[in-house]
Amino acid sequence: MMMLRSQAKNVDPPADGRQHQKRKQAEQLDALKNPLEPVAKKQLSKGLTELRGHLSGFKIDSAKREQQGGKKNPSNNDDSENIAPGKAPYVDPCPHYDYDQEEAHNPDSVSEYAPEIFDYYKAREIQFQVLPYLARHPEIDVKTRAILIDWMVEIQETFELNHETLYNAVKLTDIFLHNSKNVDKNTIQKLACVTIFIAAKYDERSPPLVDDLIYLSGDRFTREELLAMERSLFSTVGYDLGSPLSYRYLRRLGRVCRVDMRSLTMARYILETSLMVYDYAFISQARQAAAAFVLAMRMMAKDHRYEWNPVLEKYSGFTGEEIYPLVEHMNHIMHFVTAKWTQLASVRQKYSHEVFFHVAEIPFLPDTLKAVNAHTYAPVPVFSYP
Secondary structure, X not given: OOOOHHHHXXXXXXXXXXXXXXXXXXXXXXXXXXXXXXXXXXXXXXXXXXXXXXXXXOOOOXXXXXXXXXXXXXXXXXXXXXXXXXXXXXOOOOOOOOHHHHOOOOHHHOOOOHHHHHHHHHHHXXXXXXXXXXXXXXXXXXXXXXXXXXXXXXXXXXXXXXXXXXXXXXXXXXXXXXXXXXXXXXXXXXXXXXXXXXXHHHHOOOOOOHHHHHHHOOOXXXXXXXXXXXXXHHHHHOOOOOOOOHHHHHHHHHHHOOOOHHHHHHHHHHHHHXXXXXXHHHOOHHHHHHHHHHXXXXXXXXXXXXXXXXXXHHHHOOOHHHHHHHHHHHHHHHHHHHHHOOOOOXXXXXXXXXXXXXXXXXXXXXXXXXXXXXXXOXXXXXXXXX
């Protein structure tokens, strides 16, 4: 039978317990009467005894320390040595505006950590850089990859997955292809299913089931083959799923510039279309987000004019001259995909829905670039990374 502690305190101790307590009290009185009687010391542990022996000979020369007081360590006598050569100190291009300070009262903005979070994202981009890889995969070309991404957008819509899941899946696909070779057309759809599956487990509350992914792929592979591919992908990408995503950069720019949801959705449409472009896999995610944002703002403006400003420079880290060439090329891509890749319509149909404000129906800006041919878009400008 259990008894509460508060109840147990009120119960009288047994007789033998009282006798034990009396003997203990008598011993304590005897100790007080004979204070000179030696008391057995508690035996120190072996490790503590050895430590005491080492420390017994250790002395601190305080006089020497006082003589050195006020002097700097010779190895650190000039902090400028720790600054990277040629790097100018940061100058705030827009000191009169601080979005995070204005949003300090809003816990959803996480304004206390947001600047450092995006600085951390940008610093990590170099770890996920992808270089041209199609030469190592003879059965895959630019159009094949575009078809694959279009199908992944369709899967994202079918399962109603987050946009971050789609962008992460595309990034994982490119990283895997960058670090592998001889992936054939029969394997690439299984790869797409695996990247969606992994990205969904990383970002979704309820990721899709393996059997559902196999069904949507037309039963081209078994459950065991998909799970084996998952293990292979994890090993190939180094088990790191935290790649910085252009979609997150774009949302940040939309917030700090306080644009309306329709304009931000237009930028998302442009950015999602750019996922199908092979050469954009080699461009910084932060740069792509900034270019898509500027192009969307120009498309939404009545006079189609929207210039780079200090707020964008402050929160993107780029200047207008670093972004404008990509803005021009992204506008060209919107024309090219719509006119030449007509069968790849998943993104266009998605953003033609009223949920996305029918932004896919808004006219593009005039195309100032010329495609190489009917199957090849204009060359992409060369950019630094990130």
